[in-house]
Amino acid sequence: TINGQRLNDTLHQTCEFGAAHRWGAKATETGMARLALTDSDKAVRDWFVAEMTALGCDVKVDAMGNIFAVRAGENDGPPTAMGSHLDTQPTGGRYDGILGVMAAVEAMRTLHESGRKTKYPVAAIDWTNEEGARFPKSMHASSVWAGDITLADAHALADVTDDKVTTLSELQRIGYAGDVPCSWEANPLGAHFEIHIEQGPVLENAGQRVGIVRGGQAYKWFEIIIRGRDSHAGTTPMDCRADPLLTAAQFIVAASSIARAHGGLCTNGIFTAKPGSVNTIPNEVRFSLDIRHVEDGALAAIEAEIRARGEEITKTGYKVECSVEWKPLYANPAIRFHPACVAAVRAAALGNVAEEDTREIISGAGHDSCCTSKRVPTGMIFIPSKDGLSHNPEEYSTPEDCALGAQVLLDAVLIYDSQ
């Protein structure tokens, strides 16, 4: 049995690395701003490496900075992993990703204390830049591990605010460009389990405590670049403008209603306009587009409709018109987890709570498990998020639910390992 108090204490203690955005008076009432590969990310990584080493694990760092802490089993072979991420959004909370790694740490501590030998090795993993907030590809390093993107492309990916700072330069700067290959073939896993907060309102609204995750929805990220002509705000008639900011506003309104009409989601999180003067019509705006749907086909339809509307919007018939460029940033197909892992999660959940306290659920967010599932059997556990709120400093899950989730994680791993 895991130690719930210790789990929660450790989670909040390590949130000292990168705590930000105080929203309440209690010590733990802050959010997090621990962007991938920053100094605070390095600090929590160093802590994780030391802690896992102290528990007798063999710790490896791969070329994307992923940290694998492996505890030997009775037999050699690829480990059954418990992974998630320690990086956060710029206005992130204390649970997204962090709970998954801390639950793995607590599971390792529990195995260590009980002296329990598993059939095969067990691993705790911290995956690099899951959020995609600083370097705009989510599940960035687990995508390389799964062979979805190349190491070279991943290393070259630049910080969203400064294109001279890359993933590789930051890995090197903080000392986490490891020499283990980042590859499911060269550094294999037997299975991957992850506990995560739901980040949405479904479990809370249903009054249920454990989500047995069946898969994740599809999503795509783009950088949209609209180019126009800079000109004077006071002397340029409305019909003589090629105004990329007005065009972007029309695009964003249209994209949102297209996604909504399909039952999907649409978000624009980053937006910049150049040259940035009150009385000059911009010459270029860039913004991010995140579209999601549970079905790959519907996502493709949303994208196609937005592309078509985007072209229409630029056709003003004026002498000079704007142009729209789409730069693909990231794509994640709809995912279905492995039946054996889903079954292990279900069995573990039912060992801890009644059936009516559980539900099968599709994840709205992407997770490192979506990447591992392309190569190895994978399963996930969700616990409720207060108000369905995430990517927000006030993100919250109860200590009891965190402890329950960690217990289900450990139990699922042991069930899977024993089969």
Next chain:
Amino acid sequence: TINGQRLNDTLHQTCEFGAAHRWGAKATETGMARLALTDSDKAVRDWFVAEMTALGCDVKVDAMGNIFAVRAGENDGPPTAMGSHLDTQPTGGRYDGILGVMAAVEAMRTLHESGRKTKYPVAAIDWTNEEGARFPKSMHASSVWAGDITLADAHALADVTDDKVTTLSELQRIGYAGDVPCSWEANPLGAHFEIHIEQGPVLENAGQRVGIVRGGQAYKWFEIIIRGRDSHAGTTPMDCRADPLLTAAQFIVAASSIARAHGGLCTNGIFTAKPGSVNTIPNEVRFSLDIRHVEDGALAAIEAEIRARGEEITKTGYKVECSVEWKPLYANPAIRFHPACVAAVRAAALGNVAEEDTREIISGAGHDSCCTSKRVPTGMIFIPSKDGLSHNPEEYSTPEDCALGAQVLLDAVLIYDSQ
């Protein structure tokens, strides 16, 4: 008679201070990025002071960095001024403001060479931060001179990209925080004349060469701040969002069509979103709003309608809604220039071109003359802008039109002085 060649040579030589955005192969085929109170602005100011001193002018710098170069007349008294500005937009051209100061320099050179004594003193003026591009108030320093805003407020105005850098700190840094009071009462002028490029398409489309400016349209600038709730792009249902970026897009589309319906203009030149992550709905966006109309009443109606629509747009009925805050940045009422100055400009124009080559015109842009006209008789001369383009590196007026404009400026000043 002014020397047109020398005028154009001097204009382009001094554009070496701050040249940027090359668009053609010829030496002069670049735009400008000489933002107010930057090092390149200091360099051209130093040139202007040296040049005017060499012509025997008495050079004064006031508390806003305005430079007054005064040439004595037969009688003492407030000088008849020829003023404009040497600062530019970030993607500015070689003529906006610059032509007005260079024409004043050429006029001074011509007076100097001919040994002509005017009845009253004559001045050439460089007004600080006319553009409002770096510090977001246009005609910033001529507004202080006219008593429209206080020196303290003007000094405190911060750089649009860095709120720790203020107008005062930059004036001090470049050595242009002068000790002459910035005040029409303490440092009076007798009249103010300005030649400027039209920056719009009217003269070019009509095939006319000289605009006799009757006045300027009204405009207002605001910073609009929309606040919402940061949350997850993949797990937050569309109906649970308080998305300030989508709200801003709806606001901008609405504002543009409201302004258009009234025959006015609407521009959003600056836009920022926080925290700036692809998969986080922003919590705050800020953007500039520039609305214009030739009539004060219509401008007020545009503002009122946009305010009302802005409130409506936030009323989604969802559990959490966005809020809209309007921060006034600047307001310029509709201006009518002084009949005596308009008459002097007309007489000067008709001394150089046929009546059909001139037209009375209302300025779409604000000018330092709009501020001086509140306190002293003021007049302006426009020359055509190629393609009506301004606030763009490719802004262009022919050397012949520049020379003609400078001649009309000098003649208008002499006509006014002699009355």
